Amino acid sequence: MSEVEIRKPQSSLQEQLAQIHDLLQRRRQAEELLHRHASGGRQQRVESLLQRQVNNELQKRLDGLHPADIAHVLEALPPEDRLVVWQLVKADRDGDILLEVSDAVRESLIADMDEGEILAAVEPLEADELADLVEDLPPEVLPALMGSLDPQQREQVQSALSYGEDQVGALMDFEMVTIREDVTLETVLRYLRRFDELPEQTDKLFVVNQDSILTGVLPLKWLVVNAPDKTVGEVMARDVDTFLPTDDADDAAQAFERYDLISAPVVDTQGRLIGRLTIDVMVDRIREESESEALGRAGLRQEEDIFASVLDSLRNRWAWLAINLVTAFLASRVIEVFQGSIEKLVALASLMPIVASIGGSSGNQTIIKIVRAIAMEQVGLHAIWRLWRKELGVAFFNGLIWGGVMGIVVAVLYDNPALGAVMTTAMILEQMLAAFMGVGIPMMMLRLGRDPAMGSNIFLVFMTDSGGFFIFLGLASFFLMH
């Protein structure tokens, strides 16, 4: 009895990457030697042989990798090495790999291909995969590409392109196996044996009537455990999680997560089966959703190729920094108003950033919690009063405890009990301002129909900074200056 070939997915991948790094290093050395002896005869032949050997070995390694792993290798390599590896990948796998890499890396790879290579790469792809790539392809290849498709494929590509990228229609594929409900399971089994293979992620067959209206689904699991003389109609499930192509993609992803779905039918408003969603696409969506939330909060417009050029990085980041500069400048104008007080008691200048900083962090904690709860649809606008009450309570005690500690430290350090009392009061008020804003800002975004995560931090920091300065310097001016 033969042993199973056990593939250890992750650990071997890191090793592979290390080995590829190594080979690329050797390749660079061979190249350098070649350049140095650019005129040489036998010497040069030996070195070019060496280079060919390295290339062969690299190619062999790449051929052994899953397209997703090659995509990972490409993302992990700096641009020049990336293109070397890309050239060595077998052309018929290019399409699958392009589908797997991140948008930023995909751009850099496509920029390196000519029209013929692009057409050859995308030829083996399914219509829905093609639709994913189309917008990254240079416009001049599109006529030739669309011309190479059969009418059904062309229609499918156009249909997939007609939906926004946040809609189910852009994520569905068209590889459904459909059956009728009046046949027996025996007949279904015989029908399936005519296939060489079923589509990836097929866990169920879709049952439709003569008008293509979906009437149920037959999980493969049920097909194999039930008696072959039963009909599909007797066995199939009639309550089915279905989606419309116009449904929100993130909602669909949450439904997959919640109901442990593997595939689900997409129907039009008449109930006609037009496509299907699969868990692999939904998993990517879940990953992207949480990443874009994290990136959005930090003011990054999009996922960035880790080795992106300085210029690309500047472009991705400048907007946030510009806004931040404006808000920081405005906050500094608040300080300006109290210059007189600072001149009289210069300790205020050292202490004011403490108030602002603590407000910023605790407001940020609140915002993250609220944004998450909104995204999971646990709270809506109606919960705002309850959340305010609770968060203001937390803030009051936080302010009392830490403000109290800080007040004592300040009173002792500057031998000025009045300054300590101002510090404590300011920290309590600042904590409550931060809590008020931490709940209010994402709720306001929700009310305005905008993404509650995006940019909420900018506004929060502006409020806690300028508010913190105002509260602390204002209290100090009022109570300490005579």
Added chain:
Amino acid sequence: MSEVEIRKPQSSLQEQLAQIHDLLQRRRQAEELLHRHASGGRQQRVESLLQRQVNNELQKRLDGLHPADIAHVLEALPPEDRLVVWQLVKADRDGDILLEVSDAVRESLIADMDEGEILAAVEPLEADELADLVEDLPPEVLPALMGSLDPQQREQVQSALSYGEDQVGALMDFEMVTIREDVTLETVLRYLRRFDELPEQTDKLFVVNQDSILTGVLPLKWLVVNAPDKTVGEVMARDVDTFLPTDDADDAAQAFERYDLISAPVVDTQGRLIGRLTIDVMVDRIREESESEALGRAGLRQEEDIFASVLDSLRNRWAWLAINLVTAFLASRVIEVFQGSIEKLVALASLMPIVASIGGSSGNQTIIKIVRAIAMEQVGLHAIWRLWRKELGVAFFNGLIWGGVMGIVVAVLYDNPALGAVMTTAMILEQMLAAFMGVGIPMMMLRLGRDPAMGSNIFLVFMTDSGGFFIFLGLASFFLMH
């Protein structure tokens, strides 16, 4: 031909939640009336009837919901309403619901149950599910619980409990269907028909020899398309993605994502099949992983019940705030050193927070990028020089552009070109400090074998705040004070 019952998962869920809110509202009103007429006769009977009606209607609604949806409803309700709903849920579904709710909410539900209810709730669960719940159960129910299991289940629970929660062993289940490789597909089909049902998420059968050594897998897809007279050995896949129970759970989740797996075998070091992983558990893991990253960055120890009590919230957040207070205080000591300069030129007090603030945001952008790339295993320690070079480049240009703008504004505003020049220089240096730290801090955490996300922000803000104050005030003291 019957129409399919189309279930629109998400939209109906929001409606359901709204209706449940509504019913709970009516229930509260009925209760209030009842209290007001506590002595009344007929009046009171009518109202208690009213209350029973509302309860019935609530119960009917809840019975129609998927356990995951009830879990969602429970998470979205404030504590007092949550317990009302929890009491109305049919006891035999309690176990499934407890598995679905977040840890914080689970605690609050279990605290409301007596020993008998808990034992009844967990009775229908599988061994791996039980293991997930065990640590949240009150210790006094465990003897009775373990006593109610048969020896095989008890062993499975103990095995699952013996692994850390970040290991594959803690996530695997034991519901594998195994077959031998020398039988025909026909025989396999006949064997499967003896089952009432196959386990959830069964997309493949596991092929083992008489020593329970895994020799291959047979996807159901392949079972149904191949001729029934072929043997399992002819058809099965021999290269299989397998996991060890000691493998890292996040690595396993990434493998599922990368290779589009639905289920995968877990084997011991001898290759014996001991369990399986399924995509639904991995999806939850992916979601948790990215959430805990976001929470960790904000200094929240754990997911927090959105309606947690003020005390629970304080406990979850105090550590971060305490650390932040210390770092903010230390940064304020830097300012203290330059009090003399501020007294002479009070504008410095207004301008210094701008420098620190911009440094903090751009350092945060860098950290998020690096942490993400480390998590995706795109970069390791060897990439540090390349990343530093690139990020310092971005930082220099960012500093030059925005520092330049700010320098001009300051020069004009204060009619002081020298102060403008100090501002520009300080912003360039601060940007570069932020970039240096944004790459260096996560890499240092990686080197020390710690989670690169956790707390990296605290250290960054400390460096950019105190560094920014030092750079700006230091330059100003050196060049502007005579």
